[in-house]
Amino acid sequence: MPKKIVIVGGGSGGMMVANRLARQLPDEIKRNEVEITLLSNTEKHIYQPGYLFIAFNEQQPEHFIRKQERIAHRLVNLVYDDVQIIDPGTNRVHGDKSTYSYDYLVIATGSHPDMNSIPGLSEGADNFYTLEGAEKLRDKLADFQEGKILITIDVPHKCPAAPLEITLMLDDYFRKKGVRDQVEIKYTYPIGRIHSLQPVADWGLPEFEKRNIDYETFFNLEEVDSKKKVAITMDGEEHSYDILISIPAHTGAKAVIDSGLGDEDGFIPTDRYNLKMEGSDDVYVVGDATNLPISKAGSTAHYQAETLVHNLISRVKGRPETARYSGKVACFLENSLEDASMITFDYQHPPKPATTSDMLHWFKSVYNELYWLNARGIL
Amino acid sequence: MRQVDFTKQVDARGTYCPGPLMELVKSIKRGQMGDVIELISDDKGSRVDIPEWVNKMGHEIANERLEGEDYYIAVRKMK
Incomplete structure (x- = not known):
């Protein structure tokens, strides 16, 4: 046998x-x-x-x-x-x-994104964590000329760098379309900085400030009202949006x-x-x-x-x-549609983002084939 | 070095991403009101960012202590 x-x-x-x-x-x-x-x-x-x-x-x-x-x-x-x-x-x-x-x-x-993890999320939010979600979001972004895009993040979720990447890529995407001035991008995060990894937060924050990307920390989404187009947080505040890109909690x-x-x-x-x-x-x-x-x-x-x-x-x-x-973990960090950084770390060694470059974006593109x-x- | 009874213990030593605080956020979110989650972290930043998040979100620190480089914090879910 x-x-x-x-x-x-x-x-x-x-x-x-x-x-x-x-x-x-x-x-x-x-x-x-x-x-x-x-x-x-x-x-x-x-x-x-x-x-x-x-x-x-x-x-x-x-x-x-x-x-x-x-x-x-x-x-x-x-x-x-x-x-x-x-x-x-x-x-x-x-x-x-x-x-x-x-x-x-x-x-x-x-792991599997659960779009029903928060009331109203499946009706009100877009996502790029499923094939169907990414295709739907592609079509919405292609038509979007003005308004507010709100990005929310729940835990646990796969690919912890992706929410930050999509935010930076959105900025570049709308700049290239020539409508960045009419598009407000607001990124949110559940804890007191823009990424759980301090070095990654330190890498992304200057980009946010330089590129006029709005952000809010301690943002814990509790409900979405798709009719009013508002996201409601743990503290009861309502946050308006035209497109809500949400990274939902995942389950096994x-x-x-x-x-x-x-x-x-x-x-x-x-x-x-x-x-x-x-x-x-x-x-x-x-x-x-x-x-x-x-x-x-x-x-x-x-x-x-x-x-x-x-x-x-x-x-x-x-x-x-x-x-x-x-x-050991290795992650690329896309900074735009043209350049990127990357990190590697393990149980003993904290991450340190590499200098952002065109080369690392190309490396990511090559890895997509490798x-x-x-x-x-x-x- | 007082200790408290906890509902669940999360050992987040040696983890960088998503990191100790995100592990706590996840556990608190899944827990019931009154549950006590004890988290162990060897990240020095945890000694600042975890109490900051707990206070901001209206939960309660039931206990915190240092054992060598390991930071133990027990958080009671209040809402």
Whole structure:
């Protein structure tokens, strides 16, 4: 009987783990000593950072979408099924179509923006955290000639840099359209600075001041009145808008919540170094699905996948699991449609934004293409 | 070095993004009125920005203490 490794979730983390395992265990898979099954509830693989560029019509949506079977390695058993229940007690995963037993399980079920997390949000707000939302926002921005754009942010949410990036890109977008003087851009943030990372706040604030971007801190959204076009905050104040771009609170996957594996937000308690689900030796968690207090981002999933795959291969080969996730994260910071900065950090080293340059924007554009090598487990 | 009973403890040591205060905001938002969330942070900025947020939002600091470089703050959700 082969050792069965089942991966739930075909997004960045799940696909990278599956493909890296397949590339590093080809002989074992061919000898039927190991079987790698990737369960995906969608036939599309979407590069989610692309949403930011779709919103500004910088790229077509199709540019960021591939078919899963074009990405998955030929030695990965790719199955389209919608997992409903994960049962570590019996080492089984129950999908709509079938039940899958495993020796080792990797949960890569991601995080999901909840547009119903605040009353009135789904009716009154736009977003760029879904494909549909980014396309709708693109069309609204293209028609927008004057008025007020309000940006609100809730926690937890993936890609912590994106709200700041879209704000700076909006400024450039409307300058290029020649209507920036008629468009008021107001950015808000729940705590006392414009980003949770002090160095990133220090990087963005001078840009806000130089480019006449309004901002308000300690802004905690509680309700949206889409008829009056006002956002209402915890202190009862009403804030008007013509377009409300909202980054809603995210939750873990329904299957995680329904299986009772998540915390109050549906994220799985996970060891920060070995990435095992707390209380389990056979279940690993990767990417946004963990409850780790670090950025929910593709780069996090990538670096975690490197650790997790190394340990899984060691385990399959009867060797000790020695790799530890360092907490490494890397994020680009788009400053406009033309230039960018970037940060890297881990559990031990705080971030320090790189000098903003055209080059880093080009690097980001190149990475948007290189991603497909990452997803294939090559890079 | 008094300690208090807490509803939930969040260990945010060694985390930079979204960072200790955002972890607290998330936990307070999800909690019930009267819950006490204890947060541990090794970020020196937390000693200033967390009490500032707690006071601004009308919650209550139930306890705070330093153990070496680790800052413990227990916050009671008031509304």
